[in-house]
Amino acid sequence: MPGTPDTLLALAAGSTRTAVIDGISAAGADPALMAHTPSADAELLAYGHTVRAPVVPVSPSGCPTPAVVTRAVGERLGVETLVVDAGLAEPTGAPTVGVDASPGGDVRDETPVPDAADVFAAARDLGGSLPADRLVLAETVPGGTTTAMGVLAALGERRAVSSSLPENPLSLKECVVDDGLAASDLDAGDLAGDPVAAVREMGDPVLAAVAGLAAGALDAGTDVTLGGGTQLATAGALVRHAGVEAPLELATTSFVAEDESAAIRDLAADHDLEFTVTDPGFEARERHPAMAAYLAGEAKEGVGMGGALALADEAGLGMDEVRAAVVDVYDRVTDVAPEGSA
């Protein structure tokens, strides 16, 4: 409880019905549990363990949520955090600030985010009044790369997005996005310069919240780092289409940067985002269950992982210390007894 924290990491946590399309997302062990992933990520970030959520989120193969990494860095650095309810579908035990968001509909619906304007406005107000010199923004929304692609299409921008799956189901996403454009009676680029409409017709409430928070904070002179991959880059695109031209950083993981299907460097360049990549060096612990799946191409990013790694790097916290912290948090949240113990 400091007077004014230097840095505040704000997580926009929400949902989109797009996530339940078969094959779209790996952000949960199965579709029923996936609905709890954002609520659980919020709890992991706020408390370091789950409170109301039924399980710690893992991918179908068992890869733990990147919230473990963000929490681990946050604990070591003492970073203040804030969770924004950007349309949670399930209850969370984490404290949240509201921005008038509801769970998002399927991007193939005519209007998946009918309250996009309210969410963007409320988030912009909030972003302008948060007590921090620097705001690091993060997201958790299963299915979010598909809605990001939808928004990029509506804005007429490069549709490059990453995936929590090792094999990015890009053609499935393209197909879903094309269906979404048709349902909204749109051609690609029709909503250039109208970011709120792009989210309303083709996005998810988390994008409205992140873009609003970023725009409001930049308006107020706060430094902003978008901590994430192609979803955060899409939020950056929305900020630019809203006419906000202030410097804006995108900090992502090496796993997204190395994903050739994502073209994140090009996305960052398209939208004049200062680009930072941090490699946590998980090869050094390649057999640890909290790290092995990342090396196999799973998860890659999320819950501000890239932003947290950038903060660690800036603060001089070595990646060996980051990995040790990740193991600590992983062991705590999964209740795994150390090898050889009873």
Add this chain to the structure above:
Amino acid sequence: MPGTPDTLLALAAGSTRTAVIDGISAAGADPALMAHTPSADAELLAYGHTVRAPVVPVSPSGCPTPAVVTRAVGERLGVETLVVDAGLAEPTGAPTVGVDASPGGDVRDETPVPDAADVFAAARDLGGSLPADRLVLAETVPGGTTTAMGVLAALGERRAVSSSLPENPLSLKECVVDDGLAASDLDAGDLAGDPVAAVREMGDPVLAAVAGLAAGALDAGTDVTLGGGTQLATAGALVRHAGVEAPLELATTSFVAEDESAAIRDLAADHDLEFTVTDPGFEARERHPAMAAYLAGEAKEGVGMGGALALADEAGLGMDEVRAAVVDVYDRVTDVAPEGSA
């Protein structure tokens, strides 16, 4: 963002329509602003300044909310805080955890808190899962001493309550409570042993939340301090009527302890609450606007002030340092320029 904080101060913030009865509460400059007091108190506790709330709460005479004192102590000690939405009537920019609460009705209605059972159950679950060795509970709900009196009446307990006004309008409260009993078709004591029904028929949602949090935390072996005056003592009575017999502390201010109309020592004894009184020594700064009104009998307590002062005392933070911190926070939240400055 520590692994597990030793101490967590949880503020239950909510509302009751009872507060708009003329002459009942001084927790706001006027009735329209009073509805914002809990939301503003939550922001002051979480951030040290208001974010969405229109003003810093003051009494009609200008006495600032006791949130200033709690925040001041919390900043100096680095206490982790959590706000529970126990029926807020206006938006807050503070992050909150929900317990399924809605704003409370007028105690003279038949059933002012229809969701009391859900709120108590959700708060009890939450209290049992919060990460802390010790939980300090606090309230902000204008009109809350009247609903506390209503609950004490329904339980058949001593109806001693304090007031945020220098002259406790006890006969008005008695009259309101008698009307409430009649509207609920109850005689005093009819709901002994049924704390949920007592809140449902005669209380406010904050009492359900505080009692649930306390019961859940005690169930889980967490130490609990009720940080406040007669409303918190009433929460203690509810915990006892729920059959929870674990040790439980009530920590209040010298201003409540010296209020002869409140009989807080007797209330504490009735419900087997370990009783702690802390005097912040405001006489030493008797002309300062953040302290003068307390010496005149206003406010007295609220937003965990007594609990915060007890934490300061335990930690060896001198009351001179507490007063200096109060001045710092007061100046910051009211934007008062120091004398002699431009």
